[in-house]
Amino acid sequence: AHRPLSGQKAIVTGASSGIGAGIARAFARAGAAVGINYRSGRDAAEALVEEIFREGGEAIALGADVSDEAQVQAMFGAFLGAFGRLDILVANSGIQQDAPFAEMTAAQWRRVIDVNLTGQFLCAREAVRTFLAQGAASDGPSRAAGKIVCMSSVHDVIPWAGHANYAASKGGVAMLVKTLAQELAEKRIRVNAISPGAIRTPINREAWETAEAEARLLALIPYGRIGEPEDVAEAAIWLASDASDYVVGTTLYVDGGMTLYPAFRGNG
Numbered sequence: 101a102h103r104p105l106s107g108q109k110a111i112v113t114g115a116s117s118g119i120g121a122g123i124a125r126a127f128a129r130a131g132a133a134v135g136i137n138y139r140s141g142r143d144a145a146e147a148l149v150e151e152i153f154r155e156g157g158e159a160i161a162l163g164a165d166v167s168d169e170a171q172v173q174a175m176f177g178a179f180l181g182a183f184g185r186l187d188i189l190v191a192n193s194g195i196q197q198d199a200p201f202a203e204m205t206a207a208q209w210r211r212v213i214d215v216n217l218t219g220q221f222l223c224a225r226e227a228v229r230t231f232l233a234q235g236a237a238s239d240g241p242s243r244a245a246g247k248i249v250c251m252s253s254v255h256d257v258i259p260w261a262g263h264a265n266y267a268a269s270k271g272g273v274a275m276l277v278k279t280l281a282q283e284l285a286e287k288r289i290r291v292n293a294i295s296p297g298a299i300r301t302p303i304n305r306e307a308w309e310t311a312e313a314e315a316r317l318l319a320l321i322p323y324g325r326i327g328e329p330e331d332v333a334e335a336a337i338w339l340a341s342d343a344s345d346y347v348v349g350t351t352l353y354v355d356g357g358m359t360l361y362p363a364f365r366g367n368g
């Protein structure tokens with residue numbers, strides 16, 4: 101099989117569930133050794149590690165709250181202790197705490213910004229420190245000295261009533277990614293983002309679990325189906341591999357056309 105991440109070492113945050121689990125599984129099949137970060141989903145993370153081992157891959161589970169600086173540093177230390185180097189970070193952990201704006205508490209605002217935005221800052225900073233300490237690209241298994249893929253959302257461009265904290269966090273991620281990419285390209289570190297549309301995971305269960313909800317959701321998706329974690333995983337493999345070696349600071353929308361103003365269809 102084609103193994104575009106052969107010999108590479110990757111941390112995927114929030115990999116106990118949903119998109120992160122799909123990426124971890126796909127990365128292992130693509131040849132990477134994978135650190136499977138989780139916050140509360142220890143059993144799910146351990147089960148995924150075992151699944152990857154059964155398929156002949158390499159993985160470890162890494163418990164850490166990505167919004168906690170000390171826990172993030174300990175997680176990178178544990179990963180490097182196990183695998184010796186780092187080539188790829190997928191900063192994927194994210195949460196929603198939804199509320200009409202007038203009712204949103206400061207705690208809801210802070211928690212979503214802490215996990216979705218500060219968590220990506222903390223993980224990206226540890227990854228960059230590791231990439232820089234590892235030195236020249238020629239020593240590593242890929243052309244770049246390191247790759248970072250940040251999980252954003254179509255809500256980095258589509259406003260989302262009732263989700264001001266989430267949309268603000270993802271707008272922040274989009275600009276964090278571009279700035280890091282601009283700053284770090286000369287160090288041969290590539291930073292890019294994926295903005296998924298509606299992907300079938302626990303985070304948005306109420307948007308697809310009944311037929312009525314699914315129909316409302318499908319009206320927003322020109323391609324006519326809800327996305328699966330594997331759709332995002334394929335994009336992540338590409339952005340993490342040498343196939344995208346000249347791709348720096350871009351956001352790849354994996355959304356079945358959700359960002360194409362679908363309400364304008366048929367209004368010509």
Ligand code: NAD
Pocket residue numbers: 113114115116117118119120137138139140141164165166167192193194195215251252253254295296297298299300301302303304
């Ligand atoms: P999910 O709820 O299935 O997974 C979220 C993951 O983040 C879990 O593994 C969880 O343990 C982890 N997590 C939560 N808080 C954490 C913390 N403090 N520290 C470490 N890990 C933590 O949801 P998902 O849909 O797989 O979401 C993954 C990412 O994709 C998120 O950033 C989300 O915003 C983004 N996203 C999802 C969709 C979608 O439609 N599902 C669309 C756009 C963007």
